[in-house]
Amino acid sequence: MEYVDYYKILGLDKTASADDIKKAYRKQARKHHPDLNPNDPEAVKLFQQINEANEVLGDPEKRKKYDQYGADWKHGEQFEEARRQQQSQGRSRGNPFGQGQGSEYYSFDGDDHDYSDFFASMFGNRGGGGGGRQTRFKGQDYRASVQLNLSDIFKTHKQTFTINDKNIRVTVPAGIEDGQEIKIAGYGAPGQHGGPNGDLYITFSIHNNTGFTRKGNDLYADQPLDLFTAVLGGEEMIDTVSGKVKLKVAPETQNGTKVRLKGKGVPVYKKEGVYGDLYVTYQVQVPKNLSEKEKELFHKLAEERQKK
Incomplete structure (x- = not known):
């Protein structure tokens, strides 16, 4: 799983205050907006990372998880909760890790080899004829940035966007704001072991093409x-x-x-x-x-x- 240093993206250190994060985000977003860097093929990706950094570091709870788990911040607590549940069930059956009943979903942003054998065995992901259950993981969420003209948002309409080499027809609600994000459920990466697909989050950049x-x-x-x-x-x-x-x-x-x-x-x-x-x-x-x-x-x- 690729680790993105959100502090580095915003040019901050871990002691940055909430106000520091807000100011840094505005500065970086203005500087690296795709509209201002039309000849830079990496501008959209960097602008997306800047938005993600602000979304995570600007939220106290998400920032706490990110500081604690790093690259695994999205599912680190879920692993810990699953471990506690497994141990609790195991103690009641004389098994140090437990076997659990049924299946639960866990958000996971990488492939099987991205987490340790310890977690794999604890969750019963033994494969073959080992007899253990396979925990289903939700697929990775995708994020994309889409630009619209201000004149495009005066009426609700459908528009086709190409995201991750796929054409997706999206209903764009009238009055959508610059920087607003919408979620399209199930359009992310496929889940692991039969888990649900991730979701697609689209951030809209509104270009003012009017005289207003x-x-x-x-x-x-x-x-x-x-x-x-x-x-x-x-x-x-x-x-x-x-x-x-x-x-x-x-x-x-x-x-x-x-x-x-x-x-x-x-x-x-x-x-x-x-x-x-x-x-x-x-x-x-x-x-x-x-x-x-x-x-x-x-x-x-x-x-x-x-x-x-």
């Missing part, structure tokens, strides 16, 4: 507004993800005025028909290249204002 800024389920955009419409009022065509809408502009609208378009944001994850909002900020544009006549009119306007 996304914050959760809300979208934000700046809208240029000519000076005359801002002063006198009028109408303005606004771009939204579902097309253009016409807004009334109140007279004497100030620069930086923010308008809320309810329900024109990103769909809320797994809540059918529920959307965030779109916030439009007016940026009043001062006219350029004024003619002499226009300058004269502005001078007259300024003089008129000074009389008040």
